Amino acid sequence: MRYLSQIFQPVITIPRDAIIKNTEITCKSQKLLLECGLVRPTSAGFFTILPLARRVLNKLETLVHHCMEEIGAQRMSLPSLTAAKLWEKTGRLQDIGVELLKVEDRHGKKYVLSPTHEEAMADLLADIGPLSYKQLPLLLYQISNKFRDEPRPKHGLLRSREFSMLDAYGAHTTHACASETYDRVTNTYRKLFDTLQLPIHRVAAPSGAMGGTLSHEWQLTADTGEDILDMCLKCDRVVRAETVNDVCDKCASEMKRVNSIEVGHTFVLGERYSAALGAHYTARETTPTPIYMSCYGIGITRLLAASVEALGNDKALRWPDAIAPYRLLIIGPKEGSKEWSIGGWEEVQRLGQELEQVGLAGDVLLDDKHTHTIGRRMKAADRMGYPIIVVCGRSTTENPPKYELYTSKAVGYTAPILLTRTELITEVARIARNGNIDIQLASKRLYVLGFHGFSPTISYRTGFRGFYYQCRNKSGMSNYVVEAPAGPGPGGARISPVNIENASYSVLKRYNDIVKSKEDKREYRILETVVDPVHELAGSTGEIP
Known part of the structure; x- marks a missing residue:
């Protein structure tokens, strides 16, 4: 756990009315x-x-x-x-x-x-x-x-x-x-x-x-990119814009021209x-x-x-959660305030230690600039783009004390969620454990075996109902539906729930794409992740609104 004042960070402060040339x-x-x-x-x-x-x-x-x-x-x-x-x-x-x-x-x-x-x-x-x-x-x-x-x-x-x-x-x-x-x-x-x-x-x-x-x-894809791509608005076709590509040669749909940045290259030499x-x-x-x-x-x-x-946006950094400099920032009360007199700096430090123990070891930063207002520190935190911010504000004087939880958006942060200390630790733990999980699929039951430290990506695919996991074994990569009704799957194929016994796989992605249709009132089984090793994943049944 680090303190913000100890970070070597030579910030350049530009006056509000300055003209940049x-x-x-x-x-x-x-x-x-x-x-x-x-x-x-x-x-x-x-x-x-x-x-x-x-x-x-x-x-x-x-x-x-x-x-x-x-x-x-x-x-x-x-x-x-x-x-x-x-x-x-x-x-x-x-x-x-x-x-x-x-x-x-x-x-x-x-x-x-x-x-x-x-x-x-x-x-x-x-x-x-x-x-x-x-x-x-x-x-x-x-x-x-x-x-x-x-x-x-x-x-x-x-x-x-x-x-x-x-x-x-x-x-x-x-x-x-x-x-x-x-x-x-x-x-x-x-x-x-x-x-x-x-x-x-x-x-x-x-x-x-x-x-x-x-x-x-x-x-x-990024506006600043010096390369240009043509992307199909319907299918997944993407090509270099070396010639005029108004129509997709795969599905005959309209192509959109975008700027991009080359971040990798692969060759067979x-x-x-x-x-x-x-x-x-x-x-x-x-x-x-x-x-x-x-x-x-x-x-x-x-x-x-x-x-x-x-x-990011023009005024603030934003990061992929997996590589943010610190995943969570705690902003304590202003020195001399009522909240400060009740809890003080020691309580903020204890909170930081507790949050580090739920999957954020070494990834919690404490804002110890107590003489600044919470609003001023929140503005600076927004500019840095920390994925999670916890604020110890006025609500910490309530009984029981409540903390403000913010998560970053493209511009600004979500509206604060007021949580008790126990609720806060539980919610932060849930966010922190978004890592790749080794699972065992046996009789359509999932057991958590451990973590690799990679974040799964939620991807939305039109027409696919339920959940499926993209898994990988020694023979390659395969898609398996778990506790979901049969329906259109990736690439248009129809796939059904599977029963894989005594097999160990590494989850690469978890896709969640429940089609919300007023006409479709069928129930779908929702699988929730449980962190503790060798625990069956909890299941709950929910109806599509």
Whole structure:
């Protein structure tokens, strides 16, 4: 548990009537991250990441690690400097050219400050090879800082010269093997972005200077984005707006043009790098063959800024709940007030300790600026975008004392809910446990086994009645309806309740889409989550209004 006054957060306060003429501030994420004290520019395209932004990146990196490890990827670290001769061999030293930051050591050897590491990975595989076909497929990844000499660095962290990135590399025997890995990484990307509850779309794209046979961009829709997409208003078709796409080629419906930010990219590279740098594998009674490679990237610092672009407003930050700097802020009474005399600071601290114990360990922040009014502190909290705010206001003088609970919206916060201390702790615990849950499906009963720390996404699908869970087992991903009547399911298929006995699955998503129809008076069984291990999920029957 931290105190707000202890956070190193050099906030920039702009007078209310000030006229801003700084044309270098070009988007809201750049403006808000700077003014709220999360980043500080050092020179064009370079930034100091301050403590609150570092917490966001730590949480994001943790989610990425969990997702990558879950599909069998192994973490490693490659040096930032790569020998320029490797880039010459693959032809990218000339192809990328001036965007590469280059250095030369005292012996005259030339290096590249790598924007990506395909050459370094292929060189590593060549150095230890040839590999046996039994060692493949292999998936390695790292999260590290990359460098690019942007001609016009702008939009803050969205286009900087130094940036943090996940880059993963697959080594395979064939295109079919690479495609299987590609699908697994695609699924884990979807899981990650669903956890963040961001509107990110996978879009087919040219391979460009990277080369290869298959390429997809992962695009987050946002007004500030420099890329343009055409999105179908009816189906899930999304394409790059390289030509005029007025009508969807999938369902013939109208297309909508939107701006977007590229936050990730995936490639099947083939043999371009392995053949050039001598990375081979051997099979039974065959000569060494170039390894078939794939690669996968997510811009970590870019994703932070893009999240603010997508969720924030012109005056306030907003975060995906899973990566907010702190998930809960407690605002105590003003010093000297009646509420202060009754409870005081000690009572606020005790409340913070109790809330930390219900799933928010290390994620509770206490606003200890007691001399400021609650209204002033609430305004500052709104600007920071904490997902949950608890205010110890006038109602704490009642018997029993009541606390104000706020949750963030796109603009402002929800109307306060007055709760007793017990009710508050229960409600915060309910919110805090929105994590991925390992469940056992047995005779249509669900048992909680533990948490992975990922937030499930609620998705709305027209025409689907009841609940279904998207589960994953060793053979892949499957959808199962639990305690719901038969009805139209994903993709138009009709699916019914299932009975899965003695099987363990990992829940990726929980979809809740009950069609509210006045004509439809059937009852649906509502499943509620219970946190305690090995407890059956509670069920209640409700009627559709």
